[in-house]
Amino acid sequence: MGLSDTALAIDAGNSKTDVALVAADGTVLGAARGGGFQPQRTGAGQAVAGLGPLLAEAAARAGHTGPVRVGHVQACLANADLPVEEERLTTEIEAHGWGRTVTVANDTFALLRAGLPDEGEPAGVAVVCGAGINCAGLAPGGRTARFPAIGRLSGDWGGGGHLASEALWWAARADDGRGVPTELAHALPAHFGLPGMPALIEALHLGTVDEGRQYEITPLLFAVAAAGDAVARALVARQAEEVVTMASVALARLDLLESPVPVVLGGGVLAARHPLLHDRVVELLSERAPKAVPVVVTARPVLGAALLGLDRASAPAPAYARLRSHFA
Numbered sequence: 001m002g003l004s005d006t007a008l009a010i011d012a013g014n015s016k017t018d019v020a021l022v023a024a025d026g027t028v029l030g031a032a033r034g035g036g037f038q039p040q041r042t043g044a045g046q047a048v049a050g051l052g053p054l055l056a057e058a059a060a061r062a063g064h065t066g067p068v069r070v071g072h073v074q075a076c077l078a079n080a081d082l083p084v085e086e087e088r089l090t091t092e093i094e095a096h097g098w099g100r101t102v103t104v105a106n107d108t109f110a111l112l113r114a115g116l117p118d119e120g121e122p123a124g125v126a127v128v129c130g131a132g133i134n135c136a137g138l139a140p141g142g143r144t145a146r147f148p149a150i151g152r153l154s155g156d157w158g159g160g161g162h163l164a165s166e167a168l169w170w171a172a173r174a175d176d177g178r179g180v181p182t183e184l185a186h187a188l189p190a191h192f193g194l195p196g197m198p199a200l201i202e203a204l205h206l207g208t209v210d211e212g213r214q215y216e217i218t219p220l221l222f223a224v225a226a227a228g229d230a231v232a233r234a235l236v237a238r239q240a241e242e243v244v245t246m247a248s249v250a251l252a253r254l255d256l257l258e259s260p261v262p263v264v265l266g267g268g269v270l271a272a273r274h275p276l277l278h279d280r281v282v283e284l285l286s287e288r289a290p291k292a293v294p295v296v297v298t299a300r301p302v303l304g305a306a307l308l309g310l311d312r313a314s315a316p317a318p319a320y321a322r323l324r325s326h327f328a
Contacts, residue, residue, distance in 0.1 A: 115264030
């Protein structure tokens, strides 16, 4: 089976990676999922090489044997935050020879494309709030708006990892008397089966509780907030503020504040539609960008990468419908 007219769609996030081989008619021939994509830790070469086994798995599911070479590789990658990072990752992917052509973009553009209509000139803004937080926008004519999104260094606040860290900080201070009381001081250690915050702090510091399990704290934070805890509710409100600030700034840069365009919301934190967060985001958007249309995307973001592949091939309308149906 040949793959010369096939697109390889890659969505590689901090916590998971999806690849899909997509035919020109929108049929998903094979797909695979793996772990996170973190070139800032492993180096670009090792991170890209890690995509190889996933591509081989997807190709096998498509009934293909032997080396994989597709028509186009559309890679939407976490941590491709700066132009120089996009260039390095493009070079690394090209070196593997997986496709005749390669396009690399930040993974926020996959979310954006997934939430945009398939007809007409694309325009809108996307905010992804998953392990981290990022925002990207697109205006008619192809102008884009982006943020470096490399953490506190670039002025960011929020995402699952940051929320977990904040919850731990407030819980620790509540427990030892330096901060205001919060139910987080009891709920967090109880979640890990520990008697109190000193035990949880020690377990995280010494590695008895794996550092990666801190992401379990984020949904717990929302549960405590929903029960009325003032500290937890303040953190959720701050997250909503940050989401809408990024979106409204991107809209302003693109001269779209007065336009009825989608504001696409995605990533694990936003896709969960926690009422306190979601309702506040919608409320703030209605104040700052009253014509914007909030759209929550729960489909895997690899859909957006695949749609970008179809765009490049000028695929017919039925191909888009078929592809979206697969990921529905």
